Amino acid sequence: MQLFVNDLTVMDFSYLCPERGMVGESWIVDVILNGELNEESMVLDFGKVKKELKYLIDEYVDHKLLVPAEHSYSMVTRDRNSDQVMVDFMRPDGRSIHLLCPAEAYAFVYAQSVNIESVGQYLKEVLATHLPTNVNGIELILRPEVIETPFYHYTHGLKKHDGNCQRIAHGHRSKVIIYQDDELNDEWQQYWATRWQDIYIGTYEDLVEPSLSVFADRQGVGSDYYCFTYESSQGEFSLALPKSECEMVDTDSTVECLAQYMADEQKRLSPQHCYKVFAFEGVGKGAIANA
Numbered sequence: 656m657q658l659f660v661n662d663l664t665v666m667d668f669s670y671l672c673p674e675r676g677m678v679g680e681s682w683i684v685d686v687i688l689n690g691e692l693n694e695e696s697m698v699l700d701f702g703k704v705k706k707e708l709k710y711l712i713d714e715y716v717d718h719k720l721l722v723p724a725e726h727s728y729s730m731v732t733r734d735r736n737s738d739q740v741m742v743d744f745m746r747p748d749g750r751s752i753h754l755l756c757p758a759e760a761y762a763f764v765y766a767q768s769v770n771i772e773s774v775g776q777y778l779k780e781v782l783a784t785h786l787p788t789n790v791n792g793i794e795l796i797l798r799p800e801v802i803e804t805p806f807y808h809y810t811h812g813l814k815k816h817d818g819n820c821q822r823i824a825h826g827h828r829s830k831v832i833i834y835q836d837d838e839l840n841d842e843w844q845q846y847w848a849t850r851w852q853d854i855y856i857g858t859y860e861d862l863v864e865p866s867l868s869v870f871a872d873r874q875g876v877g878s879d880y881y882c883f884t885y886e887s888s889q890g891e892f893s894l895a896l897p898k899s900e901c902e903m904v905d906t907d908s909t910v911e912c913l914a915q916y917m918a919d920e921q922k923r924l925s926p927q928h929c930y931k932v933f934a935f936e937g938v939g940k941g942a943i944a945n946a
Contacts, residue, residue, distance in 0.1 A: 658688045664709045666797075667937045668762075669810040669826035670721035670769035671744045673728055675853045676900050677720075677752055679808040679826020681937035682771070682797045684712060689792035708782060715781050716762055718819035720754065721774065724763040731763070738890065749879065750897050753870045757890040760822040771797045799828060800938045805841070805848035806830040811856045811908040812892060814885040823883065823892035824855075829941070832933035833921065843930075847917060855894075855901045856908045861885045870895040910936035911944075918946035 663684045672678050686708060722729055722742055730743040740761060744752040754760075766773035775795045782793055812823035819825070833843040861883040865871060868882035873895065876882070881901050884893045906912040914934035921930040935941035 656689075659686065660705065661685045663705065664712055664717070665938045666712060666716045667825060667827050668716055668719050668721055669824050670764075671723060671726075671729070671742075671752060672769070673726065673746060676746070676750065677810050677824060677826075677855055677896060678853050679810040679828060680799075681828040682774075682799055683938060685796040685798070687794040687796075688786070689794070707785065711782055711785060712778060716774065716778065718822055718825040719762045720756075720760060720822070720824040721762045721764050721769045723767060723769050723773075724765050726767050733758070743873065749875050750900075751873070751875055753873055753876065753895040754824060755869050755891075755893040756823060757892075759889065760824070760892065800830075802828075802830045804830055804832070805844040806935075807848045807851035807854065809851050809854050809856055812883075812885075812894075813907060813909060814861065814887045814892070815907060817888060819889075821887040821889055821892075823885070823894050827935075827937040829935040829937060831917070831935065833917075834931040835921075835925075835928050837929075837931075843921065851902065853900065855881075855896055856913065857881055857883055857901050857903050858908055859903055859905055862903075865895065868895060869893050909942075910934055910940075911942040914942040914944035915946075918944040922946040 663686050666682050666684060669677055669679045724731065728745045730745060732741040738757045739755055740758045742754045764773050764777050775797050778795055779793055786793065806829055808826065808828050810824055810826035813820040831844050831847050833840050835843060863882050863884050865876050865880050865882050868884060870876045870882060876895050879898055880895050881898050882895045904916050914932050917934055918930050918932040930946050932944050933941060
């Protein structure tokens, strides 16, 4: 007997990629359970599937940075005296990425790359240990939202958030809708999809000089890098990555602020028009701003 639940949850996270750098992603999760009927004539109560399995998926992947632990670029150093973990992702040509964060900010996927197959296997191994004895198998279908209009991948951190959004490197795959003078404008939508392809959105107030950062001794981290540090309720977070893979904003990087930033930038680029921006944060949610 099989039990299925579609759209169980959406995982919003970022991952490290040798070619693309730090990539924000959003995947929808469907689940199929294989097993025998229990004493309630069920494979598993839908309420438990939706509550317990969703919790585990959120706990192990959602709002984390996924690191391909078996890739040759990945160097992981754990501080035995604290909960901090240093990750150095040694991409060549001055494009390395460095983080020092609490351990719970990462998910280490033991594979050469982070993709649907490797993350699916990682999650299956986690979930298998939490299933009742009558359930003898689990299938996970991880899938991106079907988006037929322009979209981008962005990563950020929200230090003022009291939940997991405070982690400095989590992200989203997001579409954008832009109206110019009340007419849908595909050209501007494509502009933002290109501008924010695989981007890190940083906040100026979190910047520190590379020479004063925890990455000062890392070869190559210099004037062409942005270094960020902040402390929040989960601990201290630090990140260094190439300036060419960042966009800096004066505000926090909440979707509300980003929507207004995009609308204001539209007005700056083309002041003779009025704009309405629908900025998405992952799947099915976001903010609207006008300029």
